[in-house]
Amino acid sequence: MTELACRKCKYINMDATICRVCGSSELTKEWYGYIVIVDPEKSQIAQKLGVKYPGKYALRVG
């Protein structure tokens, strides 16, 4: 199972060819830092990062 991060929105996709959040096909194996957003509306971190969908994200890609 490969975890691929989207270069555009940093969402971590499992074995996918396109990103589930933004639809981009620019996915990479090279990502660092990990964040799980459970409630993007209430989370201060999600607001800072501009994340609108819950899920797993990388902090830095590439």
Add this chain to the structure above:
Amino acid sequence: MSRFFAVKTTANQERVVANLMEMAVKKYQLGVYSILAPKEMKGYIIVEAEGMEDLLRAIKGVPHVKGVVRGEVTFQEIEHFLTPKKAAEQIKEGYTVEIVSGPFRGELAIVKRVDEAKNEITVELMEAVVPIPVTVKADHVRIIDKKEEEV
């Protein structure tokens, strides 16, 4: 209003803990909003929660959790994790680095050139008899000595 707490975990199990906590949060509908596992903080995760009670319920029974750090963390303290600098920005020419992955793993080298745009550095291995420049990803090295030597 969110509050931030640091949780101590077994080293290299930060993501496992974050995933298990997420499951518990969803199952019991707890007031935990996000779980952060920065690369720089080995053995710790930062949990954004409504309060201590929600956090304690979320970590209850989760393996690899070693405890909760006393006190709270402020948002300002974790803000820099959210916009991490590129690894190459922190490395300068002349630094001594240890290569931590790839065929040269464990080798010490001196930085000869830094390419911030590509996040790559060119190094010369210290052990090599003939100096051969090797280009590696800046994330694949660890800084050993920050003394900037004459290049």
